[in-house]
Amino acid sequence: MQELIDKAEGLLLHTYNRYPVVFDHGDGVYLYDTDGKKYLDFVAGISVFALGYNNKEFNDALKTQIDKIIHTSNYYYNVPAINAAEKLLRVSEMDRVFFSNSGAEAVEGAIKAARKYAFLKDGKTDHEIIAMEHSFHGRTMGALSVTGNPKYREAFEPGIGNIKFAKMNDLDSVKALVNDKTCAVIFETVQGEGGIYPATEEFIKGVRKLCDEKDILLILDEIQCGMGRTGYMFAWQKYGVKPDIMTVAKALGCGVPIGAFLLTEKVAKASLAAGDHGSTYGGNPLVCAAADKVLELFEQNHIIENVREVGAYLYDKLEKTAAENSGILAHRGVGLIQGLEFKEPVAPIINAALKHGLVLINAGSNIIRFVPPLVIGKPEVDEMINILLECLEETQVR
Ligand SMILES: *Cc1c(COP(=O)(O)O)cnc(C)c1O
Numbered sequence: 001m002q003e004l005i006d007k008a009e010g011l012l013l014h015t016y017n018r019y020p021v022v023f024d025h026g027d028g029v030y031l032y033d034t035d036g037k038k039y040l041d042f043v044a045g046i047s048v049f050a051l052g053y054n055n056k057e058f059n060d061a062l063k064t065q066i067d068k069i070i071h072t073s074n075y076y077y078n079v080p081a082i083n084a085a086e087k088l089l090r091v092s093e094m095d096r097v098f099f100s101n102s103g104a105e106a107v108e109g110a111i112k113a114a115r116k117y118a119f120l121k122d123g124k125t126d127h128e129i130i131a132m133e134h135s136f137h138g139r140t141m142g143a144l145s146v147t148g149n150p151k152y153r154e155a156f157e158p159g160i161g162n163i164k165f166a167k168m169n170d171l172d173s174v175k176a177l178v179n180d181k182t183c184a185v186i187f188e189t190v191q192g193e194g195g196i197y198p199a200t201e202e203f204i205k206g207v208r209k210l211c212d213e214k215d216i217l218l219i220l221d222e223i224q225c226g227m228g229r230t231g232y233m234f235a236w237q238k239y240g241v242k243p244d245i246m247t248v249a250k251a252l253g254c255g256v257p258i259g260a261f262l263l264t265e266k267v268a269k270a271s272l273a274a275g276d277h278g279s280t281y282g283g284n285p286l287v288c289a290a291a292d293k294v295l296e297l298f299e300q301n302h303i304i305e306n307v308r309e310v311g312a313y314l315y316d317k318l319e320k321t322a323a324e325n326s327g328i329l330a331h332r333g334v335g336l337i338q339g340l341e342f343k344e345p346v347a348p349i350i351n352a353a354l355k356h357g358l359v360l361i362n363a364g365s366n367i368i369r370f371v372p373p374l375v376i377g378k379p380e381v382d383e384m385i386n387i388l389l390e391c392l393e394e395t396q397v398r
Contacts, residue, residue: 001035019354026053029373029380031359039354042372042384043361047192047224047337050251050374051297058254058293065289072285074278080288087295091233094246094262098272099283099291103223103249104138106259109277110186110245111142111160113263114217117271118183121215127183132168134194135187137221137247146186148194168197171206178210184217184245185210189235192224195367196332196339201239208241217244217267223259224337227251228298228374231308231335251374256290258283303374311335313378314370317385327397329366338370339363342397352391358384 004022024034029052031039044050051058065080072078085097100106111129118127131137131146138144144152145159153159162181167173168191185207191197211218220243225235227248232238234246244267249259260283263271281287298304311334318338322331330341342349345365353360363369372380 001033004034019351021354028052028054029376037357039357039359040380040383040387041359042370042376043359044251044371044373045255046250046361047229047371048250049255050227050229050303051254051294051301052373052375055254055297057297058290061289061293062256062286065286068285070284070286071281073280074283078283078285078288080285080292081283084283084288084292084295087292088248088252088260089262091295091298092246092248092262093237093242095265096263096268097260098262098277099288100249100259100261100279101257101281101287102138103247103259104140104143105279105282106223106247106249106261107137107143107146107186107221108140109261109272110219110221110247111146111184112277113245113261113267113271114184114219116276117217117267120270124181126162126181128162128164128177128179128181130164130166130174130177130182130185132187132191133165134168134191134197135221136191136193137186137188138223168194169200169203171203171210174207175210178214178216182214182216184219186219186221188221188223188225190225190230190334190337192337192369192371193363195341195364196337196369198225198230198235198332198334204236204239204241211244219243219245219247221247223247223249224371227294228304228307229335229337229371231304231311233298233304252294253287253290254294256287257281258287258291260291301375306377307335307374310376310378310381311338314338314381317381318370321385321388325392325397327392333370336370336372336374336376339367340370341367344397348395349388349391349397352394353387356387356390358387358391360388 001022022034023031031041133148135148137147142160148165164177222234246262318331322328332339346362346368350360
């Protein structure tokens with residue numbers, strides 16, 4: 001394995017500080033490295049592989065589609081895109097969808113739709129978007145511009161401009177930034193990279209009301225917290241409010257690169273029109289066959305029910321861990337998107353866990369985030385907790 005790692009370091013642009021492991025294959029909620037060592041996976045490729053690895057039905061659907069047709073062009077219709085769109089709109093309560101290749105691209109599309117919507121209203125080109133501090137929306141220039149982490153943005157300024165940052169869960173901080181130019185407010189229903197901060201009910205409802213009063217569009221980024229992870233298909237569905245535009249990706253294709261932004265009819269009919277947006281690959285037959293199958297399997301395998309049950313179990317276990325360990329400052333999250341915030345950087349704990357056959361990931365330097373495949377069971381939660389406690393002991397986090 002070390003040979004492969006050394007080779008990779010000579011070839012790949014070093015934009016990631018990678019953990020020293022080369023994964024070879026997976027089965028259910030377990031991964032295997034090229035040396036054959038087995039790992040319990042509490043990362044799921046960062047909130048992606050919801051169905052568990054080597055899911056036969058999913059794999060077969062992809063193979064069948066490969067043998068039929070992989071790509072045509074968005075200048076033609078294709079059956080998998082129609083099927084995936086129909087299912088996605090049904091579970092999301094939205095009206096229109098555009099398929100992209102990634103999360104960042106879904107955010108790009110959402111920003112363009114919001115700007116065009118405002119442009120069609122007043123013909124101006126100086127509209128502002130309010131985003132949140134500590135948010136993460138992706139690495140392309142538009143998505144980066146609404147990402148509330150100055151460290152990610154600084155070297156790449158200027159961004160797209162006219163972006164202001166408010167504080168998540170502080171309605172007054174949003175109100176203070178609203179003016180006649182504001183065209184959209186964007187936030188993650190549960191902040192992921194920023195440290196697992198769920199939007200409070202008061203905040204999400206307050207922003208919705210504010211947006212309604214001023215015809216500002218509410219964009220909810222559900223790329224990480226959506227697709228069942230919170231115990232709802234989309235996290236906002238818990239609150240009975242609805243975004244005007246929503247972004248999805250990560251678990252949508254379960255590893256096959258597909259994202260989407262979804263719009264209500266109100267926005268769809270008064271924003272992006274023919275010629276305004278496009279993508280060569282976006283929504284091609286292969287990736288849509290994946291999304292279609294994922295959505296089918298979510299229902300068939302009662303994924304949401306499992307998230308609620310196992311998520312609650314994980315919550316209790318992490319609460320207990322946090323209570324018994326003074327090195328842990330806080331426990332946050334819901335369903336199968338939870339985090340433990342430590343006093344110290346968590347890299348030593350994550351490295352120790354890898355040695356013990358457990359894959360964990362951070363969210364910021366001091367937070368471990370728990371985003372396992374959504375098919376995980378209670379015994380695997382127990383297994384994870386046991387290894388985690390061992391690692392805390394070993395790294396002297398008490
Ligand atoms: C991962 C993520 C993105 C970016 O998605 P990519 O597919 O990496 O471009 C955007 N928003 C949120 C909330 C994410 O977690």
